[in-house]
Amino acid sequence: MHIQPLLNYISNFVTLTDEEVDILSSKISCRNYLKGQYVVQQGDICKYEGFVISGCTKTFYVDDAGQEHIIMFSIEDWWVSDMGSFITQTPADFNVQCIENTQLIMFYYDDIEDLYREIPKLERFFRSIVEKGFVAMQKRLVRNFSQTAKERYVYFKNQYPKIEQRIPQYMVASYLGITKEFLSKIKGQLALEE
Template sequence: MNIQPLLAYIENYIDLTSDEIAFLESKITVRKYLKGQYIVQQGDICKYTCFVLSGCTKTFYVDKEGQEHILMFSIEDWWTSDMGSFITQTPADFNVQCIENTELVMFPYDVNEELFKGIPKLERLFRQIIERAFVASQKRIVRNFSLSAKEQYLYFRAQYPLIEQRIPQYMIASYLGITKEFLSKIKSQLILEQ
């Protein structure tokens, strides 16, 4: 099991001893998913929080009309799951689906407390991850209220250039809360402005 990218990520926040690394490895699993497979589906209880070793996922919900609304994408060295469902162990509001073949390090809910007791520093790490996700979520809400669709697209493109190259345009449009036709118009406008 090659979890080197996860260990490198963790080292940005905390130092682990070789015993702590061995304990961590004993409690997690690495799993490969194919493009199109779900990690969690709306209505199911999210049993894992996952670190992306390779691939790309989308987190989204489907409304009553069957319309898909994308909340986030996750690529290498990012986390993915329905965090609300994972923390509360209640039915998921969101789907997490693989856009590409994806390999994940999976942290099971039922061993999370063991991990935190065995490696107390991990609790601090996960608190920091959740704090950063909360702040990013709040900032996105403000951008949705304060920026035009064009400005939101430019922000997305500047912040996530690696993601834009990997996902279909209709998914970017869904993430931005606009139609793919409107996104096409925005992109055409930007080309003319150059």
């Protein structure tokens, strides 16, 4: 299993000894998903957190009218799960689906608890990434309430250029909370301004 990208990511937060790397390696697994496959589905209990080695996923929910609402994308070196379901071990509110063939390193719920006991600094590491995710989600909420759709699109395009190139425009529109037709109109306006 090729876990070096994960180790590189962790090293941004904490330093692991060789022994700790061995313990970590024994508690994770790697899984390949095909484009279109689900990592977790609404109503199922999310049993793991995933670290993306390669590929791209979308996290979304489907409302009572059957409308899909994308809340995030995940690409290499990003995390993916239904965090609420994972933490509480209750049914998921969100779906996580692969937009591309995707390889994940999986941290199962029981193994995470073992890792916290055996390598306490990993608890600090996971707390740090959850805190960063929480702050990013709060900022996104503020943008959704305070910015126009055009401003939100420009932010998305500038902040996540690697993602926009990899996903269909209707998914970008769903993430921004607008129709694909309105997104096309915004892109047309921006092209005229350049």
